[in-house]
Amino acid sequence: MVDLFVDLKFLKLKNPILTASGTFGYGIEFLPFYDLSILGGVIVKGLFLNEKKGNPPPRLSETPSGLLNSIGLQGIGVKRFYEEVFPELKKFNTEILINVCGDTDEEYAEVVDFFKKEERISGFELNISCPNIKKNGMCPAMDPEWTYRVVKIVRKITDKPIVTKLSPNAGDIKSVAISAEEAGSDGISLINTILGMAVDWKEKKSRLGSLFGGLSGPAIKPVALRMVYQVVNSVKIPVIGVGGIFSGEDVMEFLCVGAKAVEIGTANLVDPYACKRIIDELKEICERNSVERIENFIGSFKSERID
Amino acid sequence: MIFEFETEIAEKKIWSNKYCCLSLKIPFDKIELKPGQFFMVKVQENFPLLRRPLAVMDFKNSYLKFFFQRVGIGTEILFLKNKGERIKILGPFGNGFSYPEEKKKSVLLIAGGRGISPIFYLAKKMHEHRIPFVLIYGGKAKEDIPLMEELKENSFDVVYVTEDGSFGKKGMVTDFIEEIVKKKQISSIYSCGPVEMLKKVSYFSERIDIESLISLETIMGCGFGACWGCAVRVKEDKKESFKKACSDGPVFRSKEIIW
Numbered sequence: 230m231v232d233l234f235v236d237l238k239f240l241k242l243k244n245p246i247l248t249a250s251g252t253f254g255y256g257i258e259f260l261p262f263y264d265l266s267i268l269g270g271v272i273v274k275g276l277f278l279n280e281k282k283g284n285p286p287p288r289l290s291e292t293p294s295g296l297l298n299s300i301g302l303q304g305i306g307v308k309r310f311y312e313e314v315f316p317e318l319k320k321f322n323t324e325i326l327i328n329v330c331g332d333t334d335e336e337y338a339e340v341v342d343f344f345k346k347e348e349r350i351s352g353f354e355l356n357i358s359c360p361n362i363k364k365n366g367m368c369p370a371m372d373p374e375w376t377y378r379v380v381k382i383v384r385k386i387t388d389k390p391i392v393t394k395l396s397p398n399a400g401d402i403k404s405v406a407i408s409a410e411e412a413g414s415d416g417i418s419l420i421n422t423i424l425g426m427a428v429d430w431k432e433k434k435s436r437l438g439s440l441f442g443g444l445s446g447p448a449i450k451p452v453a454l455r456m457v458y459q460v461v462n463s464v465k466i467p468v469i470g471v472g473g474i475f476s477g478e479d480v481m482e483f484l485c486v487g488a489k490a491v492e493i494g495t496a497n498l499v500d501p502y503a504c505k506r507i508i509d510e511l512k513e514i515c516e517r518n519s520v521e522r523i524e525n526f527i528g529s530f531k532s533e534r535i536d
Numbered sequence: 537m538i539f540e541f542e543t544e545i546a547e548k549k550i551w552s553n554k555y556c557c558l559s560l561k562i563p564f565d566k567i568e569l570k571p572g573q574f575f576m577v578k579v580q581e582n583f584p585l586l587r588r589p590l591a592v593m594d595f596k597n598s599y600l601k602f603f604f605q606r607v608g609i610g611t612e613i614l615f616l617k618n619k620g621e622r623i624k625i626l627g628p629f630g631n632g633f634s635y636p637e638e639k640k641k642s643v644l645l646i647a648g649g650r651g652i653s654p655i656f657y658l659a660k661k662m663h664e665h666r667i668p669f670v671l672i673y674g675g676k677a678k679e680d681i682p683l684m685e686e687l688k689e690n691s692f693d694v695v696y697v698t699e700d701g702s703f704g705k706k707g708m709v710t711d712f713i714e715e716i717v718k719k720k721q722i723s724s725i726y727s728c729g730p731v732e733m734l735k736k737v738s739y740f741s742e743r744i745d746i747e748s749l750i751s752l753e754t755i756m757g758c759g760f761g762a763c764w765g766c767a768v769r770v771k772e773d774k775k776e777s778f779k780k781a782c783s784d785g786p787v788f789r790s791k792e793i794i795w
């Protein structure tokens with residue numbers, strides 16, 4: 230019997246499988262497929278204080294082994310989520326984290342403030358890749374100092390777990406990670422999508438309704454793995470790995486380099502049963518390889534040099 | 537009820553190297569399925585990544601039929617598959633066409649090109665419920681209205697239209713809807729086809745204030761409402777927003793759509 234339990238200190242998960250925000254709706258969209266209680270946790274689609282319209286279509290452009298999206302963080306806002314979705318979602322025996330968005334630094338705190346007293350919210354994942362309206366579309370994740378400020382604003386108002394989700398588009402992701410840790414983040418998750426573009430050369434314009442989009446899927450896994458490895462070796466707080474995970478084997482790779490848990494994203498779009506399948510595959514792999522407790526396997530990568 | 541199956545292609549029919557109909561056997565002889573609903577089809581393992589949304593053209597005796605056109609990499613791969621090869625389908629998804637089953641007034645079904653797929657199933661269902669209808673089916677040329685044989689088998693009342701006049705009436709489908717609506721005292725319209733056609737149907741329906749439902753084709757991500765990738769611009773009471781084609785649609789009231 231394999232034990233998939235992982236202890237992130239601020240969060241204890243029955244297994245390392247979380248769902249990546251933006252790919253799992255508000256969780257309830259997956260009820261036709263399996264019982265959400267099998268998951269380590271659900272991280273819901275990013276919430277702003279109010280409803281967010283999102284970007285004009287087309288919002289998707291498929292790439293070889295990947296997907297470029299410009300959804301634009303469309304969302305129902307905190308109030309509607311709490312009233313219309315949360316009562317159903319909280320019925321399930323799984324950790325629920327709010328992915329927090331903000332058009333301004335203050336809005337992150339306002340969103341957290343709305344949920345901080347809710348017992349069934351296990352924590353917050355700060356989506357610092359949101360374009361800031363006052364700063365010309367730039368986002369906190371690009372800048373260690375800005376990241377520090379946002380995490381600090383949120384840290385001040387809640388004792389609940391804070392996970393900061395990093396962007397691979399930052400110049401120096403290690404510095405951003407260290408900043409988030411210094412500001413009081415309990416954990417780090419990475420990577421968010423990689424900024425990319427799809428061009429319709431006949432029409433001479435973007436294939437998306439926006440100029441750029443975020444790349445996700447199997448194509449980005451090597452980049453995600455590299456960055457997770459780097460961040461694991463830069464901070465002391467637990468790291469959650471995200472990026473192109475489609476199988477139990479992929480999960481093992483992230484755990485090997487030191488991620489204590491992972492988020493499954495694009496795989497959910499391709500196969501709504503993905504998380505269930507991956508949990509089963511993980512159990513099978515551990516059994517076959519005599520890994521009795523998955524926690525003992527985390528960080529087993531034989532370090533050569535730290536870059 | 538949503539299900540996923542890996543199933544074998546029982547029959548394949550193609551027309552003019554463009555259009556294809558695949559019949560797949562599923563282990564049910566009855567499923568909850570509405571015309572206008574679709575399945576997300578995994579055309580091949582590993583590539584392309586996303587499933588493709590294909591409307592159900594027919595469901596009879598445990599056989600699901602999908603009719604589609606080669607328009608991109610996914611449909612290209614599917615087009616080249618042969619009888620006996622296996623593909624995975626997930627669904628059914630979408631809201632489908634709604635209509636009152638006791639409806640006794642005539643309705644108009646409009647299909648343009650590959651839009652015939654869900655309209656074909658709608659026609660069959662309406663026929664079952666004895667709802668009188670006229671089906672107007674058009675395309676660029678004769679090769680773009682390939683389901684003539686299948687429609688004939690069902691003895692439907694069809695008006696064929698081709699832009700180049702190679703078969704049936706010459707012109708666009710929308711050139712003939714006004715006269716049919718007046719002559720047959722049509723009470724509502726159901727359409728699927730190119731955006732330009734749907735736009736015209738939409739403006740016409742608003743002008744004469746007739747109920748009009750359209751099924752939209754969009755790029756989709758998950759197909760079941762989780763990713764928000766299939767957004768469609770809509771207006772409700774003057775307020776603009778985005779709805780999801782996969783779960784709020786693909787059938788919409790045409791006056792809702794912001795073109």
